[in-house]
Amino acid sequence: MTVRTASPMAQIDSDRPHATARRAVRATARPDADVQAYDFRRPSRVSRERQRTLTAMYERVVKSLESALVSRLRDTIDLRFQGVEQVTFGEYIHSLSIPCSAYLIDIHKTGHCGVMDFQRELAFYLVDRLFGGSHEPQLMDRALTPIERMALSTVAERALVACVEAWHDQVKLTMSVSGFESIPEIIQGIGREDPVLVANIEATFTGGRGLLSICLPLAALESFFSQSTDRVSRGVGTAEDRAENRRLTESTLRATHVPVAVRLPEFSITLAELLELQDGSVISLRIPPNAPVVLRVGNQQRFTGRFGKANGMKAMRVDEESAEPITAP
Template sequence: MPSNDSVDLTAGRAEPQPYDFRRPTKLAREQGRLLEMVYETVARQWATVLGSELGAACQVAFAGVEQRSYDDYVSELPSPNLLAVFQPEPHGGAAFLQIAPQIGFEAIERMLGGLGGQQPERIPTEIETQLVLRVVERLLGELRYGLAAVTELSPVLRSLEFNPQFVQVAAATDLYIVATFTISIGDFSGPASVALPATTLVMRAGDAGADDPAVREARATSRATMTQLVEDVPVEVSVRFVPRAMSTSRLMDLRVGDLVKLGHPVDRPLDLVSAGVICARGVAGAQGARAACLITDSAISATAAASVANSVLSRRASE
């Protein structure tokens, strides 16, 4: 029987969460900190703009920032919703500003002189949509100034959608930086979020912190560790002849004893291939009782080396 003095080592520990290495959803520490400070500034600017626009006490609380896929982000948004689709000029792709419909109706009532209160759960009318767009454009304008520390951004509003699941402007696996907020107008509050393409925002956020000695040291350490780990990983290598095209019918008719002409010139070296990348070239030979390949050109470019390393890491992560 267990002793009364035994200690449960698992008590208080969080449950492990699955992680897909092929779809990374974690921001680097220095990037996350910088983006948190930036969006805290955006939240304060939004509170000021909404207060002056609506003539009411408004607060905007920044909740957090994370990297998520487009499908994960959109699938969790309820319908109906207020999803403003905008172009993050001068960058490509589509970005989003999402506001809870109740916040939109609360803003409309305040703009028209009302005192606010219980709001309907429906799609805005054409007139109400124009009033919501007025608020959205003000918020996007402040987003431009708030993100100036990490990237140049000139939001160009494209449309206001009410059913997020029907918005097909990005691939399901495209990564986005999603910042979440809570907007309070008087006694009423609701969620809001901003989703920007990660390809531009993360890169610019990383560049913005490049002058920090701590950031440079952390990157150098991570790079050295990754290089050492990749150098110790065994990779599969094959010696390849020039590929031969063959019809499907000819391939299906092959039988034991048939001869297949390779078409490889006798004066052309063989390719030493790893992960689909040509790493070296050589000639066929033998060493004792085994076939061998004598390397005649071992030059491998940095791009090819990086391709092999990325392929190795992806394969290891999927195993």
């Protein structure tokens, strides 16, 4: 009986389909993944835990600044927090437009400085509204004038106050606007390779949208990034420690400024009466002297009451809480 063995070439040929199948399996088992480069010289320090903390902090900044802008501009503007990212200062500088509207931030007693930049569309919109404009602002391919910079600096300072309040529980910062620069490459105070934390806030307004960015060096926030992120360890402590944390939290909340407005009940007039209005016209509100008035906190109606006087000035007596709009009888 003769036994035939397969030739080496035949064995190779029979292995080829299996090898091809194995390669196909490996190819399908490894779909394209979102691969991110890791910088060993400047590793990212914004972990998921700190990301959540930073998001909560800057959401407070957004709400505080939005409320102040709506009250100041007498116009609708919507601010949304887009997120924070760690980049080098050089990368941040290269992302700014030319010319830019960048305010330099002096972080007192640290030797560091930061930058707050208003995108061109947002800068010209705010300048237009601060000077009493009511139409779609005209965008110009130029740097802001000294008068425009001075007007816009009031918004920068208000945003800086909100930022200091938000960071208060994590890092005690004292910051102020120290200058203005319209050419990104001239901005000094931070090394080009130094890591910075950039918070981006998008503003939507009449006629467009723009970005507000707040850049702070990580060196000034070292105590925040070096502290433990263990939830359990942060919750333990003596009774005195917990009482002190509660006191600090309450004092921060109580120091937060909220806009309050008192409004008369809604009333209506005919179209003919509206067309007859001119300078010096007197409108009859058809509202009795003791009609209830509405106290609004932010954009919410909270209380109803009556008009009166206190210490020779207009005042309101709060009668009860109210969640329904008040109309004229």
